[in-house]
Every structure is written in structure tokens, then in C-alpha cells.
Amino acid sequence: MAEATTHTARYREIATVLRRHSLGFMVGLLGIGRLVPFRRGNGGRNGARTRAIDTGTAAQSNGETSPEHLRLALEELGPTFIKLGQLLSTRSDLLPPAYVEELAKLQDAAPPVPVADIRAVIRRELGSEPEELFATFDDRPLASASIGQAHAATLDDGTPVVVKVRRPGAVARVLEDLEILQNLAARASRRWGPARDIDAAGVVDEFAQTLRAELDYLQEGRNAERFAEDFAHEADVVIPRVFWEHTTSRVLTLERMRGMNVGDAVALDAAGVDRKRVARRGAEIVLKMTFEDRFFHADLHPGNLFIHDDGTIALIDFGMVGAIGEELRGHLSTLFVALVRGNPAMLAGALTSLS
Incomplete structure (x- = not known):
């Protein structure tokens, strides 16, 4: 070993x-x-x-x-x-x-990072104290995750923003763990049939590639801008703006998105939101990403979707994304056609091609 x-x-x-x-x-x-x-x-x-x-x-x-x-x-x-x-x-x-x-x-x-450490990162990355960069900056974190911590702030023109700051030491620990996971997956595949059958090494390799990209906030900003371009003509889909003058690889400043959690049925009903329409529109968004844009949000859990009173859907958190090649798109298209037509032979062929 x-x-x-x-x-x-x-x-x-x-x-x-x-x-x-x-x-x-x-x-x-x-x-x-x-x-x-x-x-x-x-x-x-x-x-x-x-x-x-x-x-x-x-x-x-x-x-x-x-x-x-x-x-x-x-x-x-x-x-x-x-x-x-x-x-x-x-x-x-x-x-x-x-x-x-x-x-x-x-x-x-994750436990919150002391605000002194957050301020030190902002000062080192952006060259000034938060009070000099923003009209307001809230020392209390909105959220504290494993890679970054988010703080509410306001730009000089009054725009509400979220400032994401990468946790000190996060990169070193994540990169070490990814290397270890890849070693362990390879060994498990040699020792255990089920791990080999599901291609554990391949699953971990793909996971590692995605997570390494998530460590770079410049890449997340570029991802957000690409989604904004892809949905520029979709009035009921909102993507937060990136404020590049306040963004580096360790600090990301985005327009703050508000709304109801997509899974909060009580709040949606109280606001008169048509939940069936939201579900249908959500499916259409995923299909557009997959078949039209071939660039998709790879982490669309409920915490990354906000619903406005009028049913508008706001997407956030663009660190994990995926791209679909022409060949894969063709196989997926055949799969959906087979499902719609109820054609078992066509469906079996599409699944075989996908796997």
C-alpha cells in the first residue's frame, strides 16, 4: 500500500x-x-x-x-x-x-468560519476592508458550507448581493481526500466484484473532476454567466448577476436571489403559486439544458431553487455543472422517444447504447 x-x-x-x-x-x-x-x-x-x-x-x-x-x-x-x-x-x-x-x-x-478570518480573505483577495467595498456587509453568515461561507451585503447602488468566501484550508483538505478516494476506489474495484461492476473508480474520477472545478469561484462565475446567456429569453427563469469587480478565485459576489423553497408546498399554496406549473416548468428547464444547451446544472436540489410569487424560478449555486456531447444527446433523445412511443425494443437499444 x-x-x-x-x-x-x-x-x-x-x-x-x-x-x-x-x-x-x-x-x-x-x-x-x-x-x-x-x-x-x-x-x-x-x-x-x-x-x-x-x-x-x-x-x-x-x-x-x-x-x-x-x-x-x-x-x-x-x-x-x-x-x-x-x-x-x-x-x-x-x-x-x-x-x-x-x-x-x-x-x-459546517461550523461557521470566524468573521475575522472571512474578513482577512476578503482583504487579501479584493484589497480593502468589506466596509470599503460594500455599502453594507453582514458579519453573520447566511450559510456556512463545507467549501465556502456566504454573507449578505449591499453594493453602493443598493443592489443586494451574496458574498461567497472560500473556507481557509478547504482546498488542501479536499484535494487530499479526492486523491485518497481515487486510490480507495481503484483498490476496491480490484478486491470486490460489486465495486468493479458499478465502475467505482469511474464514479469517483468523475466526482473528483466536478468537485475540483467547484473549488474555483472564477469558474463558478463563468458558469453563471453561461446559464444567464442560455436563459436570456426565458422571462420566468432568473439567474443571478456576477459582480466581477468583487470576485476572485476565492471570493464570489453574486446578485442575491430570494423566494420560496421549491419544496415548501405550504408556502407555495399560500402564495397562490401553481405547483403543477412549477413542476412542469422545472422539467422544461432541465430538458432545455440537456437537449438544447447541452450544458446543465449538476446540483439542482431544492436548496438551489427559489420560487417567486408569480411562479418565476430562480437558480443559484453553479459550482457543479455538466456538459453533454452530441453522441450522448442522441442516445438520450432515442431513449425519450422510445418512452413516449412505448417501444420496448427501441428502449432496450437506447439503454444498451447509454451503458
Whole structure:
């Protein structure tokens, strides 16, 4: 296990956390068991224990795992693992329903960064104190996530904005964890048939590429501007403006979007919003991204969608995006045509081409 020498302390931490949450069988599959002392009844090396993740059941007394233990372990391991769990929560083709449901509870939240540190980053990146750059700047964070912390501010012309500041040390930890995850996925694929069958190494490689891009706020700003261009003629879709004079790779200043959470049915009904129309319009937005623009928002969870009283949809958070090539678009088009026509043979052919 030569590659472990570079990140020995982190490998040991991962192994310890997995065993503490009754995921010891994964320690064996990943080949990192020798980094922590073996304790009987805490996971062991019995390959039969992998049945727990195959069925979504648990028997902690036997050292077997459960969906809840997996979620707790990912939360304890920090931002990179939380984001991987969030990705897996959207992949019902890879995990049993119980795991998908539990991983969907993962929240990309973190303890707030001290405001002194936030101000230091802004001063270093933009050259001035927040009070000199903005008409107002709220020291209380709007949100504190694993990679960045957001603060409300106002420009001199009165425009409300959100200032996203990358957490000090976030890049080093994320890059280290991504390298470790890629090593572990490759090893798991060699040791465990199911990991090889789902192309665990490929899943992690794609995840790593996306997350590395999310670390660069300049790229997120460019993504936002591309979406703004793509939806320039869609009056009921709003994309926040980027204020480049207050933006660097570590600080991103965007127009502040307000509205109701797309999942808050009570608030939507109270405002008289037609929820069926919102759902239909949301589907149309995704289809436009996929088939017309071939550039899509890869993190459209409810927290990144705001609904205005008139049904207008505002999108935020453009760090994770994807692009679709011409060949893939053709396969997806064939798949949808087969579904509409109810043609099983055509559908099977489209799925075979996609896979």
C-alpha cells in the first residue's frame, strides 16, 4: 500500500471512523485495515458482512452496517465525503433504496468560519476592508458550507448581493481526500466484484473532476454567466448577476436571489403559486439544458431553487455543472422517444447504447 505513505494520518482516520460506525468490512475491502488495531466485533474481515450493504439491512451486533451508520461516518469524515454521499443519494442505480433515502439527509453544512478570518480573505483577495467595498456587509453568515461561507451585503447602488468566501484550508483538505478516494476506489474495484461492476473508480474520477472545478469561484462565475446567456429569453427563469469587480478565485459576489423553497408546498399554496406549473416548468428547464444547451446544472436540489410569487424560478449555486456531447444527446433523445412511443425494443437499444 505504497500510496498510503503520503497521507498515512488521513488513511488511519478514515479506517478508524469506518470501524467506529460498524463499517469494518469496508476497511478490509479498501486494504487499510493494518493502519488501525483490529478489534473483534467491530467489522472484522468476514466478507459475508457485505450482505448488509447489498440489502440495505443492518445487524450492528454482528458488526454489520446500516444506512444510518454510513451517513454518520460520511458526516464525520468531512466535506469531501459528505459531497460524495450527496452524489450517491441521487444514484438509485448504484445503492439500495434504504441507503439512497438515508444519504439524502446529508447536509452540506459546517461550523461557521470566524468573521475575522472571512474578513482577512476578503482583504487579501479584493484589497480593502468589506466596509470599503460594500455599502453594507453582514458579519453573520447566511450559510456556512463545507467549501465556502456566504454573507449578505449591499453594493453602493443598493443592489443586494451574496458574498461567497472560500473556507481557509478547504482546498488542501479536499484535494487530499479526492486523491485518497481515487486510490480507495481503484483498490476496491480490484478486491470486490460489486465495486468493479458499478465502475467505482469511474464514479469517483468523475466526482473528483466536478468537485475540483467547484473549488474555483472564477469558474463558478463563468458558469453563471453561461446559464444567464442560455436563459436570456426565458422571462420566468432568473439567474443571478456576477459582480466581477468583487470576485476572485476565492471570493464570489453574486446578485442575491430570494423566494420560496421549491419544496415548501405550504408556502407555495399560500402564495397562490401553481405547483403543477412549477413542476412542469422545472422539467422544461432541465430538458432545455440537456437537449438544447447541452450544458446543465449538476446540483439542482431544492436548496438551489427559489420560487417567486408569480411562479418565476430562480437558480443559484453553479459550482457543479455538466456538459453533454452530441453522441450522448442522441442516445438520450432515442431513449425519450422510445418512452413516449412505448417501444420496448427501441428502449432496450437506447439503454444498451447509454451503458
